[in-house]
Amino acid sequence: xxxxxxxxxxxxxxxxxxxxxxxxxxxxxxxxxxxxxxxxxxxxxxxxxxxxxxxxxxxxxxxxxxxxxxxxxxxxxxxxxxxxxxxxxxxxxxxxxxxxxxxxxxxxxxxxxxx
Amino acid sequence: xxxxxxxxxxxxxxxxxxxxxxxxxxxxxxxxxxxxxxxxxxxxxxxxxxxxxxxxxxxxxxxxxxxxxxxxxxxxxxxxxxxxxxxxxxxxxxxxxxxxxxxxxxxxxxxxxx
Numbered sequence: 001x002x003x004x005x006x007x008x009x010x011x012x013x014x015x016x017x018x019x020x021x022x023x024x025x026x027x028x029x030x031x032x033x034x035x036x037x038x039x040x041x042x043x044x045x046x047x048x049x050x051x052x053x054x055x056x057x058x059x060x061x062x063x064x065x066x067x068x069x070x071x072x073x074x075x076x077x078x079x080x081x082x083x084x085x086x087x088x089x090x091x092x093x094x095x096x097x098x099x100x101x102x103x104x105x106x107x108x109x110x111x112x113x114x115x
Numbered sequence: 116x117x118x119x120x121x122x123x124x125x126x127x128x129x130x131x132x133x134x135x136x137x138x139x140x141x142x143x144x145x146x147x148x149x150x151x152x153x154x155x156x157x158x159x160x161x162x163x164x165x166x167x168x169x170x171x172x173x174x175x176x177x178x179x180x181x182x183x184x185x186x187x188x189x190x191x192x193x194x195x196x197x198x199x200x201x202x203x204x205x206x207x208x209x210x211x212x213x214x215x216x217x218x219x220x221x222x223x224x225x226x227x228x229x
Contacts, residue, residue, distance in 0.1 A: 004158070033214060042119075042204050042219025043159070056215045091158050095214060102214050106158030 002026060004107035006092050012113045013082055020078045021110045025094030032075050033104065034067055035091040036060075043091055049075060082114045117142040119207050119220035127226045132195055136223045138188040138205030149206040150179050150190045153222065159204055162190070167210075195227045 005024040013019050025032050030051050035043035046065070048056045051072035064082075069075040079086055089109040095102040119140045128134050140148070147166050151159035163172040163179040165188075171180045176193045192199055202222040209216050 006158075031214065040221060042206075042221050044219075045215055045217065048215045093158070103161055103164065104214060104217075106160070108157050111156070 004092055004094050004105050006090075006107035006110050008110060009108065010111045010113075012115065014115050015082060015084060017082055018078065018080045019082060019112065020076055021090055021092075021112075023075045023077070023092030023094075023107060024073075025075070025092070026096075026105055029094035029096045029105070030072065031095045031102070032069055033093045033095075034075070034077050035093065037089045037091055037109070038087075046077075046090075079112075082112075084114050087112055087114045117207075117209060117218050119205055119218050121203075121205050121220040121223050123223060124221075125224040125226070127228060128195055130195060130197055130227050130229050134192050134195060134225065136190045136192075136203050136205075136225070138190070138220060140186050140188070140205070140207045140218070142207040142209050142218055143186070144210040146208045146210045146212075148179075148181055148188050149208075150177070150188075151204045151206060153202045153204060155201070162203075192225075195225075197227050197229060200225060200227045 007022045032049040034046040037043040045058050047067050049069040064080045067077045089111050091109045093104040093106045095104050122137045149164045150162045153159040162177050165172045165181045178191045181188045202224050204222040205220040207218045
């Protein structure tokens with residue numbers, strides 16, 4: 001499978017615990033995005049990497065969220081001290097080419113449930 | 116404020132019938148408009164991408180149209196199949212901005228029944 005891979009697919013955790021998600025983009029893609037999506041809503045942008053550099057973070061991203069992309073390959077998104085409001089689908093997308101018309105390839109997402 | 120509004124919110128049709136989904140946007144200027152299909156519990160998959168100068172783009176049974184003057188786009192699905200049951204999301208990219216600025220609609224949930 002040469003698509004964007006996300007793990008785990010589902011995560012159930014108790015409030016206050018830390019969780020970490022992983023995204024493996026398509027190998028030749030240099031741009032990587034994280035989004036959050038709740039039921040009945042479109043995805044909301046969280047953060048963006050070009051290669052290993054984190055170039056932009058949404059104001060929605062609280063200090064409890066941190067993302068990394070070491071060596072410009074896979075990326076991880078960590079949420080510390082989870083809250084019930086963090087329950088959502090976390091989507092990763094990767095792309096390459098001309099920015100204005102880039103085609104985003106999304107992974108299947110990680111569904112987080114905070115109890 | 117840049118917005119993307121989709122209608123209807125949900126739609127139920129019989130297998131084999133055609134349907135049209137609407138997207139109205141206030142983003143101006145914009146560089147492109149995209150339609151994505153999202154199956155339940157999966158990530159969105161790109162159907163079409165149209166630049167501001169294009170009027171129509173097809174992908175199999177899916178045809179997207181764009182009227183930049185009225186700031187409206189539609190996605191027409193021909194001869195619907197059960198596998199078309201999904202959420203369809205309209206996305207607009209403001210001009211001269213990167214993918215971080217994509218503005219997503221809330222989607223239209225389509226249910227195709229036999």
